[in-house]
Amino acid sequence: MEFNNKKKRLGDILIDAGVIDEQQLATALAQQKEKGQKLGETLIDLGYTTEVEIANALHRQLNCDFVVLSERRIEQDIIKLVGEEILRKHSVIPFEFKKGSPNVLRIAMSNPLDYIAIDDIAIVTNFQIEPAVATSHDIASAIDKYYGNIEALKVAQRYTQERDNLIKTEQTTQEQTSDEIDNAPIVVLVRSIIEQGIRQRASDVHIEPLEDDIRVRYRIDGVLSKGRRYSLTLMPAIIARVKIISGMDISEKRRPQDGRISLTVGRLEYDIRSSILPTVYGEKVVLRIASKNGFTRDKRELGFTEAELVRYDKMISQPHGIILITGPTGSGKSTTLYTILTSLNKEGVNLITIEDPVEAHIPGVNQVQVNDKVNLTFASALRSILRQDPDIIMIGEIRDQQTAEIAVKASITGHLVASTIHTNSAASTVTRMTDMGVEPYLLSEALAGIIAQRLVRKLCPDCRKKREATEVEKHILGYPDTKSLQVHEAVGCVKCNDTGYIGRIGVYEILQTSTRIREAIRKKWPTDAIAEIAESEGMKPLRKRAIELVYEGITTVEELLRISFDEEYL
Numbered sequence: 001m002e003f004n005n006k007k008k009r010l011g012d013i014l015i016d017a018g019v020i021d022e023q024q025l026a027t028a029l030a031q032q033k034e035k036g037q038k039l040g041e042t043l044i045d046l047g048y049t050t051e052v053e054i055a056n057a058l059h060r061q062l063n064c065d066f067v068v069l070s071e072r073r074i075e076q077d078i079i080k081l082v083g084e085e086i087l088r089k090h091s092v093i094p095f096e097f098k099k100g101s102p103n104v105l106r107i108a109m110s111n112p113l114d115y116i117a118i119d120d121i122a123i124v125t126n127f128q129i130e131p132a133v134a135t136s137h138d139i140a141s142a143i144d145k146y147y148g149n150i151e152a153l154k155v156a157q158r159y160t161q162e163r164d165n166l167i168k169t170e171q172t173t174q175e176q177t178s179d180e181i182d183n184a185p186i187v188v189l190v191r192s193i194i195e196q197g198i199r200q201r202a203s204d205v206h207i208e209p210l211e212d213d214i215r216v217r218y219r220i221d222g223v224l225s226k227g228r229r230y231s232l233t234l235m236p237a238i239i240a241r242v243k244i245i246s247g248m249d250i251s252e253k254r255r256p257q258d259g260r261i262s263l264t265v266g267r268l269e270y271d272i273r274s275s276i277l278p279t280v281y282g283e284k285v286v287l288r289i290a291s292k293n294g295f296t297r298d299k300r301e302l303g304f305t306e307a308e309l310v311r312y313d314k315m316i317s318q319p320h321g322i323i324l325i326t327g328p329t330g331s332g333k334s335t336t337l338y339t340i341l342t343s344l345n346k347e348g349v350n351l352i353t354i355e356d357p358v359e360a361h362i363p364g365v366n367q368v369q370v371n372d373k374v375n376l377t378f379a380s381a382l383r384s385i386l387r388q389d390p391d392i393i394m395i396g397e398i399r400d401q402q403t404a405e406i407a408v409k410a411s412i413t414g415h416l417v418a419s420t421i422h423t424n425s426a427a428s429t430v431t432r433m434t435d436m437g438v439e440p441y442l443l444s445e446a447l448a449g450i451i452a453q454r455l456v457r458k459l460c461p462d463c464r465k466k467r468e469a470t471e472v473e474k475h476i477l478g479y480p481d482t483k484s485l486q487v488h489e490a491v492g493c494v495k496c497n498d499t500g501y502i503g504r505i506g507v508y509e510i511l512q513t514s515t516r517i518r519e520a521i522r523k524k525w526p527t528d529a530i531a532e533i534a535e536s537e538g539m540k541p542l543r544k545r546a547i548e549l550v551y552e553g554i555t556t557v558e559e560l561l562r563i564s565f566d567e568e569y570l
Contacts, residue, residue: 011028082124090121105130191263195265211281221503272287321417325451340394355368395418397419426510427528456559463495466553509542517530517537
């Protein structure tokens with residue numbers, strides 16, 4: 001495809017393509033001038049268009065290729081041509097030499113009309129440049145992937161050199177040295193570590209001091225990556241920087257601390273919970289990343305089957321009762337809870353939440369943050385909320401007998417209550433609640449339903465491979481040994497970053513309260529008996545649903561074992 005390089009302006013191109021109108025362009029140009037942004041960024045911020053729409057319009061109107069960098073592998077010879085700083089400055093990345101023209105370098109650009117960027121890359125590389133269009137998010141992710149570690153190491157070396165120079169020249173006092181942690185290299189390094197985690201879809205960032213060095217690892221799709229290594233001499237400065245931006249006590253090094261960071265990356269706001277824990281080699285940092293928009297999803301995005309959606313809708317449409325979401329840490333309980341909240345958030349209801357912490361702000365919902373320092377606990381806040389004329393109450397987690405009893409009583413007195421609790425299955429949640437001191441006759445009347453859930457990684461559709469299942473796998477799946485069975489396995493490619501998996505899907509078992517279930521709860525029947533009744537009435541156990549996902553080629557036997565290791569099949 002030959003690039004049409006006639007002098008055109010981005011605004012005119014987007015109008016010609018029908019992406020925006022002239023009034024929207026005028027508004028965007030005025031705001032762009034005021035804020036000093038690029039026009040494309042301003043249009044996206046105003047909600048007039050998206051990155052993908054802009055890229056498609058440029059692709060059509062300029063007759064240039066639209067490339068998806070996450071599906072390509074860039075050769076090392078090309079990576080070495082340009083430094084990361086100039087690539088980030090212009091939002092570009094070279095990705096291949098033109099076939100049949102080895103002196104022409106093809107570069108992906110978020111704005112192929114940026115002739116200054118084209119000239120800069122041509123001067124630096126000494127090649128002729130042919131632009132292609134890509135989204136700025138895709139370009140930033142590719143720069144992270146191919147240049148991130150190199151640039152982070154350069155920053156680390158620069159910090160070390162500056163510190164060594166100050167020590168050698170002895171031009172600073174001890175007090176001034178402590179201020180040094182706020183200098184540019186460490187600020188850049190810490191921000192770079194967090195931003196790379198966000199772009200790689202990490203839920204957590206671990207910064208760990210080891211005996212000889214520092215290890216940085218990202219938890220992506222529930223699994224920690226292999227990690228990058230930095231000099232141990234950087235750890236005090238990294239820790240201090242994290243403490244400063246998290247609002248922690250920088251002088252306290254002996255006890256654990258918690259804090260919060262707000263960061264904007266790619267025009268999206270992220271809420272980061274930081275935790276510092278003293279270890280034998282120094283303080284370890286864990287940063288939990290949450291997008292402010294990440295919890296508000298449509299129920300169909302969660303992974304429910306059609307039958308499960310019917311049960312889910314019936315459960316949340318009840319006028320009163322208690323709905324419990326259960327599962328281990330990191331199983332997506334908060335996302336399910338926020339999805340329920342979003343579904344129930346209507347003009348005619350008073351919806352109040354008690355959370356620790358408030359994970360995402362929902363317009364129209366009264367959200368309360370637990371604060372132990374002033375004795376604002378789940379139980380005390382719940383008592384106060386009941387005097388606030390609520391229709392629906394969301395409790396972040398039921399942790400103790402007081403909270404459990406008040407929540408159950410609130411649901412009986414005409415309120416719909418939703419909360420989370422840590423148990424292994426839907427049926428065992430009933431036992432846990434009675435063990436916490438809730439009277440069985442109260443629970444049987446209050447319980448609207450229970451959703452137990454796990455998350456499994458989804459196989460990359462581009463590289464997954466079919467093979468014959470082994471005898472052990474057939475046994476795990478409950479499949480006859482004598483019959484042939486094909487299962488999929490993870491392989492790894494450019495698109496999934498060589499992991500074989502991309503994204504996760506929820507696996508659920510939904511216990512819907514019935515007359516028989518209520519009777520079993522009142523009579524204190526054991527967990528197995530309650531589970532048996534629920535299954536006879538249509539509840540599909542977690543393991544059976546996960547097995548279906550293996551048969552469908554969505555996940556693997558390994559992922560099945562990861563979420564059901566305690567089952568009798570093993």
